Amino acid sequence: MNATNTTEYTLALGSQAKVASAQMARAQAATKNIALRALARLLRENTAALQVDNARDIERALANGLSAPMVDRLKLTPKVLETCAEGCEQLAAMADVIGEIIGMKQQPSGIRVGQMRVPIGVFGMIFESRPNVTIEAASLSIKSGNACILRGGSEAIESNKALAKLVQQALVEAGLPANAVQLVQTTDRDVVGQLIAMPQFVDVIIPRGGKGLIERITRDAKVPVIKHLDGNCHTYVDDPCDLAMAVKVADNAKTHKYSPCNATEGLLVARGIAHPFLVQMGAVFADKGVEMRCDAEAAAILRGDGLPDACIKDATEQDWYEEYLAPIVSIKVVDGVDAAIAHINQYGSHHTDAILTTNHVHAQKFLREVDSASVMVNTSTRFADGFEFGLGAEIGISTDKFHARGPVGIEGLTSLKYVVLGEGEVRG
Numbered sequence: 001m002n003a004t005n006t007t008e009y010t011l012a013l014g015s016q017a018k019v020a021s022a023q024m025a026r027a028q029a030a031t032k033n034i035a036l037r038a039l040a041r042l043l044r045e046n047t048a049a050l051q052v053d054n055a056r057d058i059e060r061a062l063a064n065g066l067s068a069p070m071v072d073r074l075k076l077t078p079k080v081l082e083t084c085a086e087g088c089e090q091l092a093a094m095a096d097v098i099g100e101i102i103g104m105k106q107q108p109s110g111i112r113v114g115q116m117r118v119p120i121g122v123f124g125m126i127f128e129s130r131p132n133v134t135i136e137a138a139s140l141s142i143k144s145g146n147a148c149i150l151r152g153g154s155e156a157i158e159s160n161k162a163l164a165k166l167v168q169q170a171l172v173e174a175g176l177p178a179n180a181v182q183l184v185q186t187t188d189r190d191v192v193g194q195l196i197a198m199p200q201f202v203d204v205i206i207p208r209g210g211k212g213l214i215e216r217i218t219r220d221a222k223v224p225v226i227k228h229l230d231g232n233c234h235t236y237v238d239d240p241c242d243l244a245m246a247v248k249v250a251d252n253a254k255t256h257k258y259s260p261c262n263a264t265e266g267l268l269v270a271r272g273i274a275h276p277f278l279v280q281m282g283a284v285f286a287d288k289g290v291e292m293r294c295d296a297e298a299a300a301i302l303r304g305d306g307l308p309d310a311c312i313k314d315a316t317e318q319d320w321y322e323e324y325l326a327p328i329v330s331i332k333v334v335d336g337v338d339a340a341i342a343h344i345n346q347y348g349s350h351h352t353d354a355i356l357t358t359n360h361v362h363a364q365k366f367l368r369e370v371d372s373a374s375v376m377v378n379t380s381t382r383f384a385d386g387f388e389f390g391l392g393a394e395i396g397i398s399t400d401k402f403h404a405r406g407p408v409g410i411e412g413l414t415s416l417k418y419v420v421l422g423e424g425e426v427r428g
Helices: 003-025 029-045 047-063 068-074 078-093 132-143 154-173 190-195 211-220 243-255 271-287 296-304 317-321 337-347 360-369
Strands: 101-106 112-119 122-127 147-151 181-183 204-208 233-237 264-270 291-294 312-314 328-334 352-356 374-377 414-421
Touching: 003 112, 003 122, 003 147, 003 181, 003 190, 029 047, 029 078, 029 132, 029 154, 047 068, 047 078, 047 154, 068 154, 078 132, 101 414, 122 132, 122 190, 132 147, 132 154, 132 181, 147 190, 154 181, 204 211, 233 243, 233 337, 243 264, 243 271, 243 352, 264 271, 264 337, 271 291, 271 296, 271 328, 291 296, 296 312, 296 328, 317 328, 317 337, 328 337, 337 352, 337 360, 352 360, 360 374
Parallel strands: 122 147, 122 204, 147 181, 233 264, 233 352, 264 328, 291 312, 291 328, 352 374
Antiparallel strands: 101 112, 112 414
């Protein structure tokens, strides 16, 4: 596709999305819910066919030497598709926030002033690898009364096309415009440059992928961006804690799945609990083939317990910053909760961090002072997810502080406008 055709194509997508967004903004809640339930049904009915399209993407990715974590993110297993379908149904069951008026207050002049929740309008979503994002973005767009333009990675083009076709089928079935959800049908990268520079059509851009993609979008976009760059998440094991629970949760946070952005990459351990905890935790990690990159104190404890040398490496300063997305974890012994908070705020990515503790004061301090989008007590960082948070689905995780933070669900795709009700008042 040449530059002229790319521009014409992207402008057409934008124009169509703008028209569709006006129709979506006035759609009844029941109509949007019909589309969501239809999409859930279509996903289940087409599971086998979707896996055929997905297999073509996986075969091409393997032939191109894509890394194992990236190939893992590509997979549309029956379980992944069922989770997508359940997400659509969960969204359909949720109350519709569009049109909701909050904070209505009477003023001395007699007028009443409040805020109404309204759709953002049109959002552009640029993402890599995970084809299930097509469904998450589409379903949230439908529920929130927006229109969206989706541009998935070239590695998932067949899967994304098949999924987007089902989305448009569900929209039409419900009497909504098919163009409310449009997938960019070309892998030409020029389209991305065009899409992020169309403020006349696109109200916000949401990039979801590697650091390079997000840095490029943030640098070049001419419309607002909702983003996160890294998922360097931490689990801090406090003194005191429930040792058995701490081992179970830290294990899940790291090894449940290595590739997601909410997997724990850094393990911080209070000195008072370090020996008994690390002896147990080290055995679990060694058994699962997890490489432990340790500070001197943690390394001495683990090596002293007779673990294989191949599992234990000396950490460098860079390790504290790393998002591994692999069976590697950094481990550091710290003085206590204050030192853990300082480490997280210095080296973390402000995504998700957890404390495992039986001390209520420490837990509250951690919740208040850790500067992250999601902060947790006595549970796995793997729960930092729109579906698990009860949002139905998520468009991504935002580590920004404006306009949305954490998993971005329905409310993150809306805005508030002031509404004023009067009975003939004039300003004196």
